[in-house]
Amino acid sequence: MSLQSLFTWARSAAAAPxxxxxxxxxxxxxxxxxxxxxxxxxxxxxxxxxxGGLLLLLLAILRGQRLWNGPAVFGLTIxxxxxxxxxxxxxxxxxxxxxxxxxxxxxxxxxxxLGAVGVLFLKEVVTLRxxxxxxLAVAGLFLIFGIEWRTLTETYKTGVFFGVCAAGFYSxxxxxxxxxxxxxxxxSPMATLAFVSLVTALCLAAAGWAEGxxxxxxxAKTLFSLLALGIFSQVLGWVVIATALPRLRASLAGLLLLLxxxxxxxxxxxxxxxxxxxxxxxxxxxxxxxxYLGSTGRNPAKERTPKLSxxxxxxx
Numbered sequence: 114m115s116l117q118s119l120f121t122w123a124r125s126a127a128a129a130p131x132x133x134x135x136x137x138x139x140x141x142x143x144x145x146x147x148x149x150x151x152x153x154x155x156x157x158x159x160x161x162x163x164x165g166g167l168l169l170l171l172l173a174i175l176r177g178q179r180l181w182n183g184p185a186v187f188g189l190t191i192x193x194x195x196x197x198x199x200x201x202x203x204x205x206x207x208x209x210x211x212x213x214x215x216x217x218x219x220x221x222x223x224x225x226x227l228g229a230v231g232v233l234f235l236k237e238v239v240t241l242r243x244x245x246x247x248x249l250a251v252a253g254l255f256l257i258f259g260i261e262w263r264t265l266t267e268t269y270k271t272g273v274f275f276g277v278c279a280a281g282f283y284s285x286x287x288x289x290x291x292x293x294x295x296x297x298x299x300x301s302p303m304a305t306l307a308f309v310s311l312v313t314a315l316c317l318a319a320a321g322w323a324e325g326x327x328x329x330x331x332x333a334k335t336l337f338s339l340l341a342l343g344i345f346s347q348v349l350g351w352v353v354i355a356t357a358l359p360r361l362r363a364s365l366a367g368l369l370l371l372l373x374x375x376x377x378x379x380x381x382x383x384x385x386x387x388x389x390x391x392x393x394x395x396x397x398x399x400x401x402x403x404x405y406l407g408s409t410g411r412n413p414a415k416e417r418t419p420k421l422s423x424x425x426x427x428x429x
Contacts, residue, residue, distance in 0.1 A: 129360035132368040141376035143346040144213025145384055147205050149340040153326045159317035160330075161201070166310030166346025167395025169286035170228045173304040174346075180308075189293045190305065196286035196313025201313065204279035210272025213322030214381030215257065218400055219239045219276025225250065225282035229235035242410025246253040249403035302355065310347060356426060367409040371401050 150157045173180065181187075200220075207216040226249065231237035258265060258273070289308065293299060300308070321328065330336050358366055378397055381387040 114278055120126065124172035126360045127342075129357040130365070130369060131262065132353050133356035133361060133366060136350045136357065137352065137370050137372040138376060139350035141373045142216075142379050142380065143342060143370075144208045144217050145380050146338040146346065147208045147309070148213055148385065149334060150342070151331055151335045152425060153321070153324070154209055155317055155321045155324060156204060156326050156328060158198070158201035158205050159314055159321055159343065160319065161342040161347055162197070162310040163314040163322065164340065164343025165308050168290055168344065168348045168390050169303055169307035169310060173213075173301065173307055176303070178301045178304045180300065180304055181254055182300055186293065186296060186298055186300065187308075189289065189296075189411050190308050191312050193286055193289045193293055193309045195316055196282055196289055197309060197313045198316035198320070200282035200286055201317065203275040207272045207279060210268050212381045212387050213389060214397075215377030216218045216276050216279075217377035218404075219273065220279045220283060221374050222239065222277065222280040222294065222405050223252065223284040223287065226281055227287065228407055228410070229425070230284065240410045242406045244410075246403045246406035246410055249371065249399055250408065252394045253398075256399060258396075260392065297309030297382075303352075306351065308335040324397065333404055364409050367405055371405055374400055 147154065147157050147161075149374075150160075161362075170180075204216060204220050207219065210216075211219075228237075228243050232239055232243075259267075286331075290305070293305060294302065299305065318328075330339065354370075361369070375397070378387075378389075382389050
């Protein structure tokens with residue numbers, strides 16, 4: 114197959130599910146790269162968005178996209194970057210405390226925060242799927258670690274708390290990003306995410322400096338992990354998912370994107386030897402089912418602002 118034929122195929126409807134699976138698989142390694150890098154959670158987040166932001170900016174320049182559209186757009190971009198920095202700050206710590214699998218599953222609970230905002234403020238209709246998702250999620254979390262909660266360390270419990278906080282901050286980031294992209298004078302999605310990533314990098318650099326962290330990359334494993342985090346998680350995974358998303362039914366896209374938290378849990382077991390008994394596995398299955406119901410159970414018919422894309426909601 115020639116390169117031109119490959120590009121033509123990638124733009125076809127038949128390629129969309131394959132691209133979505135590929136993108137979700139790429140992003141599923143995010144927690145693994147964070148865990149492998151021998152730097153603090155703040156510094157791994159900094160390099161992730163710095164590398165990703167510079168690559169996205171380069172792509173936007175090469176494609177001739179506009180890079181400035183006034184102070185109002187830039188001000189909202191700063192707002193988005195702050196929320197994304199808060200998300201990465203707590204999520205990367207959750208990864209270190211509870212492992213990539215559980216941290217990623219908890220972060221995907223942002224669908225419930227978004228559902229609550231949609232119902233309470235955007236006048237969305239409460240669907241049966243959304244109503245069923247919440248108790249299923251609670252039951253799934255209980256099976257994952259609730260039964261053993263009293264025996265868990267304080268560090269692990271803190272990691273669970275950080276994971277839930279990450280879901281909340283990512284929801285705020287997603288909503289502010291949607292508001293930014295809904296503006297008539299908004300930049301292209303690529304240019305927007307480039308500048309949001311660079312603002313996030315500045316915030317995390319300031320946090321790392323305040324914590325007295327070193328920005329040095331001490332070994333080849335850390336260098337590879339940070340490059341992979343920036344290139345695959347922050348850029349390539351997002352571009353592939355964004356390419357496939359418009360050509361997929363919402364229900365199928367939501368289902369395929371569940372590969373990300375599912376594979377993150379698998380990588381946690383395979384690479385970091387996380388114990389996974391039958392009850393834990395059932396809990397993961399129940400929780401992912403709840404996330405799927407929550408992500409596909411929103412009724413946007415009553416929304417007053419443009420519908421949020423799942424690329425924004427799931428792009429970790």
